[in-house]
Amino acid sequence: MMVAADMLQIALWIAFGAVATAQIMAMIRLVIGPHTGDRILALDTMVVNAIGLIVLLGIAQGTIIYFEVALIIAMLGFVSTVAYARFVLRGDIIE
């Protein structure tokens, strides 16, 4: 039993490091991204990685109270991505 708990801790640290590294890489693409489409894509990836970090925090603390936070961030991320893309495409968000 102790071995399984230790392995879960190690896996949690590895997952935290990997997702945080992924978040930093997406941020680099957001800064250097030469085109507008790349910046929108980097923001979308950062939202998904933020949901992953929140889920990892919920696993690490052993609670399920972060579920609503993750769901609301997922919805806001989709709406903001579509709003950015529509603004570039149409010059207006709601016509």
Add this chain to the structure above:
Amino acid sequence: MMWETVATYAVAVCLIIGAIFSLVGSVGLLKFNDPMTRLHAPTKVGTVGIGALLLASMIHSYAIGHGALHELLIMGFLFVTAPISANFMAKVNIHRRDCDLPPPPPKDKTWSTMDVPAADREMAEQANP
């Protein structure tokens, strides 16, 4: 006791899978050199990466005693909305001429009009004179 051990190992495996896919997707986002190619890399993060992390969260909630399947909502929402946002970003790339564009269509007078090509009109007349 045995069941909880297996569940904890399953949580660890799901976490590793999700972490690897998140990292691979972001490395692709950073390394690829064409906007449309870059569009394809983070889809791994949006499906398998976040899906494995949410699956790990669900299994962990059962392993610690109060099980819940709430994370299926986030998973379903992300899986449904990922193609829509990807389609919008591809349209942005095409709109701003940031990628290789498809060849222009051949010029004619009938495409997207009420007019019909002469060959089709002859076929229609032969079918029902």
